[in-house]
Amino acid sequence: MSHFTASFAAQFAPVRVRFGVGIRRQVSEEIARLGCKRALVLSTPPQASQAMEMAQDIGDLAVGVFTRATMHTPVAVTEEAVAHALAVRADCLVAVGGGSTTGLGKAIALRTDLPQIVVPTTYAGSEATNILGQTDNGIKTTLTDARVQPEVILYDAELVRSLPVGLTVTSALNAMAHAAEGLYARDRNPVSTLLAIEGLEAFAEALERVVAAPDDLEARGRTLYGAWLCGTVLGQVGMALHHKLCHTLGGSFDLPHAETHAVMLPHTIAFNARAAARELAPVGRIFGMDAPGRALHAFAHKLGAPMALRDLGLNQTDLDKAAEIATSKPYWNPQPVTKEDIATLLAAAWRGDPPAF
Numbered sequence: 526m527s528h529f530t531a532s533f534a535a536q537f538a539p540v541r542v543r544f545g546v547g548i549r550r551q552v553s554e555e556i557a558r559l560g561c562k563r564a565l566v567l568s569t570p571p572q573a574s575q576a577m578e579m580a581q582d583i584g585d586l587a588v589g590v591f592t593r594a595t596m597h598t599p600v601a602v603t604e605e606a607v608a609h610a611l612a613v614r615a616d617c618l619v620a621v622g623g624g625s626t627t628g629l630g631k632a633i634a635l636r637t638d639l640p641q642i643v644v645p646t647t648y649a650g651s652e653a654t655n656i657l658g659q660t661d662n663g664i665k666t667t668l669t670d671a672r673v674q675p676e677v678i679l680y681d682a683e684l685v686r687s688l689p690v691g692l693t694v695t696s697a698l699n700a701m702a703h704a705a706e707g708l709y710a711r712d713r714n715p716v717s718t719l720l721a722i723e724g725l726e727a728f729a730e731a732l733e734r735v736v737a738a739p740d741d742l743e744a745r746g747r748t749l750y751g752a753w754l755c756g757t758v759l760g761q762v763g764m765a766l767h768h769k770l771c772h773t774l775g776g777s778f779d780l781p782h783a784e785t786h787a788v789m790l791p792h793t794i795a796f797n798a799r800a801a802a803r804e805l806a807p808v809g810r811i812f813g814m815d816a817p818g819r820a821l822h823a824f825a826h827k828l829g830a831p832m833a834l835r836d837l838g839l840n841q842t843d844l845d846k847a848a849e850i851a852t853s854k855p856y857w858n859p860q861p862v863t864k865e866d867i868a869t870l871l872a873a874a875w876r877g878d879p880p881a882f
């Protein structure tokens with residue numbers, strides 16, 4: 526069935542994307558292709574060895590390594606990294622890592638306009654968007670700016686192979702959330718819908734295989750393909766209830782990013798399926814059950830994903846406050862949002878029950 530609609534707007538960023546096992550070894554070529562000669566390599570502390578390896582591989586084209594990227598992109602860390610980039614006269618950035626490292630690269634690019642090459646090691650999808658979330662004095666704000674859109678992405682299945690199985694599953698569900706919400710986005714277009722469906726299918730086909738055999742590079746490659754497509758959807762269209770709720774839970778209660786997305790996805794999709802049944806029908810088809818929320822719940826359960834907010838450290842006494850914060854500012858959502866409904870939704874997610882709606 527075609528996804529054509531008589532009127533729509535779509536915008537595509539000029540991003541160069543390459544896939545392939547071992548493609549990370551072609552970063553030097555990409556640096557030269559950008560007309561650059563002095564790359565600064567970025568990572569989180571746990572991935573410092575991957576950054577060092579990358580710098581070694583790049584050889585003379587690497588002028589430094591900054592390994593202090595951290596969750597939520599604190600401005601203080603960005604300022605240190607910008608100072609480092611200026612000190613070594615970097616003319617481009619190479620981010621090796623997940624959303625935290627990509628976030629740091631984007632934050633440096635926002636301030637310096639340096640071009641970015643991203644070599645993702647999770648499925649978060651940040652590399653495919655022009656969105657940047659930053660934290661200053663504990664407050665996270667999000668902006669959209671063409672300068673933060675990475676110019677080159679190299680997807681290498683060998684790099685996600687080291688992602689632990691638990692993080693593999695939650696990171697994949699994080700990516701799938703972009704596509705699921707993209708299906709009913711108010712500003713969706715036929716191509717974003719196509720990308721969302723293809724992205725969800727890639728995870729449906731390959732994620733179980735990755736969990737069973739984390740070294741299966743073909744399956745890892747397919748899940749990276751899903752991450753790219755789902756991330757591209759996130760970069761194209763606006764998100765709604767699911768992302769707002771996860772933002773609230775992460776920002777106000779310090780819950781972990783990917784795990785929170787994983788727990789919340791079946792609940793938010795079930796809630797919105799009442800108003801967007803037609804748009805969400807592909808989710809039910811792809812995951813093998815009529816009700817899309819239940820289908821995602823069964824899929825997540827089968828993969829051993831965390832199922833309850835209480836297991837992520839949220840106190841039951843915080844549920845009311847979370848519902849209050851999540852509904853304090855109005856935003857568009859296919860199903861109208863009330864504090865009572867969100868409290869019911871959150872209570873089911875807290876206990877780890879099947880979706881309440």
Ligand code: NAD
Pocket residue numbers: 569570571572595596597598622623624625626628646647648649650651652654655656657658684685686687688689692696699759782783
């Ligand atoms: P992350 O980058 O923080 O990675 C989680 C942990 O896993 C880190 O310690 C990291 O070093 C480690 N890790 C990553 N890849 C690994 C690998 N292959 N092997 C072993 N360890 C590995 O987490 P994430 O979930 O990728 O990203 C989350 C962040 O990204 C959040 O801050 C979120 O807001 C942001 N994000 C932004 C966008 C956007 O478009 N701006 C989109 C999605 C996520």
